[in-house]
Structures are given as structure tokens and as C-alpha cells.
Amino acid sequence: MADTLNDAQRARLDEYVSTLYVEEDEALRWIQDEAARQQFPAISVRPFEGRLLQFLVSLSGARQVVEIGTLAGYSGVWLARALPNDGKLYTLEKSSKHAALARQSFQRAGVGERVELLEGSAQDSLAKLSKRGPFDLVFIDADKGSYPAYLEWAAGNLRAGGLVAAHNAFRSGQVLDPQGDDDRIMDEFNRALAGHPHFDGMILAIGDGMAVGVKRA
């Protein structure tokens, strides 16, 4: 049987996987509704990508997670809910408007105690966070131009066996035929992870592509 799926089949299979594994509760729906009401850009992970992040936390037994790019806190809630009670999510956001809604989101979702939001540029926050490492998982979902630098930060601050995950590895297919700087940088990032001496990498072809690397011992 051919294993090539057309768009309609892919969409139906996304729906199928979501039916099996994804349940959005009132808090998650509230975050998306409130973000839309406040005219945030619709650039959060999709529900089944949130579920994938949760799965990566469980898979790696993560206790200390860093998220670069909070927006309204949607992916952060998925991540934080997978952590043990004494786990911690550090989530980094430069926009004070986004940070304000995200703080409400974390409280509403019941994970406020487990989340520390660092407001300001990720570059500054990462420099400060280094002394609290090593970390178990780093999720990259912010300015594409800094993805290569975020990967190097992850290489230096993850424990052996820890995971780096990066959203939008496919750039809606544009990595195949880069049109703009962000497409080119994403392609560069994917190549850097694939050949990285400190990571065993792969791209999970879910949603817009999740690049994942396991830090080598």
C-alpha cells in the first residue's frame, strides 16, 4: 500500500489522532478565545502539537523545562500540566501584553505555582537562567532568527538525555523552497540540528513539523 497521504487524508488523520489523544478543557479554550479577543496573532501551537509537547515531557521525565516564546500561555499550559508537582516551567516572553495574559492563563489552568514567567528578551533571560540548569527540556517557539542561537543555548544547558524541541520546522512547507529570511533560517536550523555533535535529532512530521533532538552523553 502506498504511504503517501493527500491533504484531505492528512487533515482527517489529524482529526483522528486528536479524537484519540487531545482533550482541551475550559481553561485551554479560554486562553485561545481571550487571545483572539485581544487580537493576538494566531500563532500558538495547535491542540495536537500541545499534546505532543506534553508527551515529550512524559517521555523524558522532565522536571525543569524552558519555553522560549510564551504568547498567551497556551503551549505553556500543556507543558506545565505534564510536569510533576515539584516541576518547573520557565517561560520567556518579551511582550508585556502577552506576558500579562499568559499570567492569567497559568492561574486559570491551575499551574501558576509551577510556572515562572520571565519577561524581557529571551537572550537576557537565558543568560540569567543558565545558573539554574541543567534543564530537561527546552521548547523553542519564538523569533526564527534566533533559533540557531537558542539551539546552542540548549546544547550547553540541557542534561545528557534531555530534549530540545523546535516548532515550525516545516514553515508551512517553505523550508523546501525558502522565500524569506525566516524560511532560510529554519532550513539552516534543521540542518544544524541534523549535523549537531551534541544532539541525536529528528523532525516529527506532526502539524507544522516539530524538530526534536536528544542531547548526547
Ligand SMILES: C[S@@+](CC[C@H](N)C(=O)[O-])C[C@H]1O[C@@H](n2cnc3c(N)ncnc32)[C@H](O)[C@@H]1O
Ligand atoms: C509563536 S509565539 C509563541 C506561541 C506559544 N509557544 C504557544 O504555542 O502558545 C512567539 C512568542 O515569542 C515572543 N518573542 C519573539 N521574540 C522574542 C524574544 N527575542 N524574546 C522573548 N520573546 C520573544 C513573541 O512576543 C511571541 O509572543
